[in-house]
Amino acid sequence: MLQITSPKIIPTATFLKGDVLAVLETLPKAKYDLIVTSPPYNIGKIYERSTKLTFEEYVEWLDKIIGKLVDAVQEHGSICWQIGTFIKNGEVFPIDIYTYDSFKRRGMKLRNRIVWRFNFGLHSKRRLSGRYETILWFTKSDDYRFNLDAVRVPQLYPGKRHAKSRAKQSGQPSGNPLGKNPSDYWEFSAEKHLQRDPVWDIPNVKANHPEKTIHPCQFPVELVERCVLAFTDPGDTVLDPFMGTGTTAIAAMMHNRHAVGIDKDNAFIKIARRRVKQLSDGTLKVRLSGKKTHQPKQSNKVARVPNEWKSLPKREL
Template identity: 35%
Template sequence: MTTWLNRVFCEDALQGFARIPDGSIDLLIADPPYGLGKDYGNDSDKLDAEAYLRWTEQWVDAALPKLKPNGSLYIFLTWRYSPEIFVMLKKRMTMVNEIIWDRRVPSMGGSTRKFSSVHDTIGFFVKAKDYHFDLDAVRIPYDAETKKARSRSIFVGAKWLEIGYNPKDVWSVSRLHREHRERADHPTQKPLEIVERMLKASCPPGGVVLDPFMGSGTTAVAAKRCGRNFVGFELNPDYCALIENRLAELDKPEPEAA
């Protein structure tokens, strides 16, 4: 019996990884603390640079054996540490993409001594050449005007025109502001749109996604919505309760139309 599947354990991932058999995970989505001193109800984001990079290498080396031979990793990072962490990961995996998440932050003042930082960096890494990647599941449909402009005979029946284009490596998705309907009580909650794109592309239906730093539980919610299994860890008991509430909301029946 698989007792760890579709569970979020309220514990440190470094201890919790032992619950998961090696070679059992299709996709690893990691949104670790960024080393910027944010308050997650504990001291997990208050390491100095050297200790932060050392800790990152520690959890990466504990997590990667859990991936299947054709498994993939997406990791959210800040520009401050992504160069060092990408170099470290390249020694262990093959880098496929550096994805820039444009958070659509409005231009309202900011620093006068540097350019405003409005993006997160996401690394996409794989273990082998035969990694799972379902492009058709994440294509972006063309609008009617674009389709009409491509009406010449050479475009008739073109698959790419009918089902959409490949998402680029710059993802323009609004951050979850306070009034956003998805927003939960977590300082760095990621949008479902981003995590669901990762899942649909890189985890087969019925596959398993591992999130070592569940936070508000977006990975678990996305997995459940997309027909994937999940497992993860979260240190803060308040966030663990938040995750359970978000998952329970998915089980409630849709209100009937009036």
């Protein structure tokens, strides 16, 4: 069970219903310390069916949204743009590449292009199966929040020392006692329960995931959690213009940050409110950050090669 720990900060969550561009227009400028979001990919999900856009129209729509987000973030703030691919007639269009210029020409600076790897993804018979998406981490200025100590990983070789050629440091431990800087592949664990496993191979939210709701493209709390820990301070405010079922709000409130979310769907907002209440009550189920992904044992029937496969000639495989 989760607890909101700080007695000095009472984190809040504000949910706003409406069209994303219309609502963003009403928000104050330079207000938010961090924006974390994953926009719809224009691939026909249930929340996209009311408006059908060509790919060109879709990119233009995203450009308008990005403009509003840049206006909304503070000078010391960050935007984490979690995105995947649009696929048409078997051709892959990486949305991060198509939207990078929308941030760059508005003065945003890319600090990392982070790869989120997950265990289940897009299957295909004519291309390799997709198993990752990206997070573009942009800052508005060079004076930005970055809390490295909150997301360090355990040293792989804590006993490693400086070489003799390093005169002043010769023979001294070469690593940081708090841990090393995590990679942009996001294989890290933070303090406490995160130290149980140094690799963060984050599963996406599928049927058996403890956080699963009715949302078809829900991302996991721990994906947002590390953005919150690294790029904000307690008491900061985190905005998600495509809130869905409140994942960003939960990750923010878990670490004593305030949250603002936007969504056009009443059903999703209702779920988000319920999940936030469960968080406050200590009853919300989430997958602990750093928990090792499930590996089936060979004794499990589903992990064994079926007899039907064993008898097939190689030419039929």
